[in-house]
Amino acid sequence: MKNTRRLRVLCGELRPCARFADVGCDHGYCTQYMLEQNLCRTAVISDISAGSLHKAETLLAPYIAEGRVRSVCCAGLSDIPRDTDEVLIAGMGGEEIVSILEEGFLPPVLVLQPMKNAPKLRRFLLERGYAIERDFTFTDTKHYDLLRAVRGGQGRAYGARELAFGYDNIHSPSAEFLSLVEEEIQKCRARLAAASRQVPAVQARLNELAEVRDEIAGRL
Ligand SMILES: C[S@@+](CC[C@H](N)C(=O)[O-])C[C@H]1O[C@@H](n2cnc3c(N)ncnc32)[C@H](O)[C@@H]1O
Numbered sequence: 600m601k602n603t604r605r606l607r608v609l610c611g612e613l614r615p616c617a618r619f620a621d622v623g624c625d626h627g628y629c630t631q632y633m634l635e636q637n638l639c640r641t642a643v644i645s646d647i648s649a650g651s652l653h654k655a656e657t658l659l660a661p662y663i664a665e666g667r668v669r670s671v672c673c674a675g676l677s678d679i680p681r682d683t684d685e686v687l688i689a690g691m692g693g694e695e696i697v698s699i700l701e702e703g704f705l706p707p708v709l710v711l712q713p714m715k716n717a718p719k720l721r722r723f724l725l726e727r728g729y730a731i732e733r734d735f736t737f738t739d740t741k742h743y744d745l746l747r748a749v750r751g752g753q754g755r756a757y758g759a760r761e762l763a764f765g766y767d768n769i770h771s772p773s774a775e776f777l778s779l780v781e782e783e784i785q786k787c788r789a790r791l792a793a794a795s796r797q798v799p800a801v802q803a804r805l806n807e808l809a810e811v812r813d814e815i816a817g818r819l
Contacts, residue, residue: 764776
């Protein structure tokens with residue numbers, strides 16, 4: 600597996616399952632990890648781009664040859680078998696991930712790494728009956744959100760703040776999340792300083808970020 604922190608964190612959230620699918624797999628490193636660690640019996644790799652999928656097919660050629668991996672070029676979940684246990688969708692926008700799930704089906708376990716719009720994704724998952732078991736921000740040159748959601752089961756209570764920032768960031772904050780909040784505060788301050796008039800939305804965002812920072816800073 601290519602050794603980046605993002606991929607290590609992503610793979611660290613994958614759990615043993617019978618049938619795994621990597622939607623938008625591109626290089627296929629996460630599926631390689633699942634197979635090398637013997638975390639799944641079979642896997643489906645998929646990508647909307649034949650060129651991207653070809654990279655994963657090359658990486659995973661021995662597994663494809665032995666019949667443990669099937670490769671499908673398709674949009675979203677359209678050709679993913681419905682009996683797949685665990686689905687990874689990483690490196691796409693949160694709205695795109697929501698569209699993929701709306702147009703496809705709702706797998707029992709999802710590991711998701713949206714590039715933006717994580718709050719929309721959280722709201723969607725909760726509305727569709729998922730318990731979000733892991734929900735945190737991590738850093739690898741930039742900040743990423745990671746969500747692991749299980750359909751049904753006892754979920755944690757999400758209020759406005761957990762929806763906006765991620766449950767684990769609020770309840771068991773990390774230095775990485777604090778640094779994201781500090782960066783966002785600086786961006787808001789810069790926008791307010793550059794504006795020739797009041798910008799209430801930016802001021803409200805700044806106030807919220809400052810509250811979150813003050814809440815979590817003492818707990819680190
Ligand atoms: C930035 S890469 C992420 C690759 C890998 N999942 C990761 O996290 O390292 C996004 C990949 O998703 C694919 N993709 C984008 N939209 C898609 C869709 N609707 N269905 C399937 N694949 C899609 C792209 O072709 C690209 O290979």
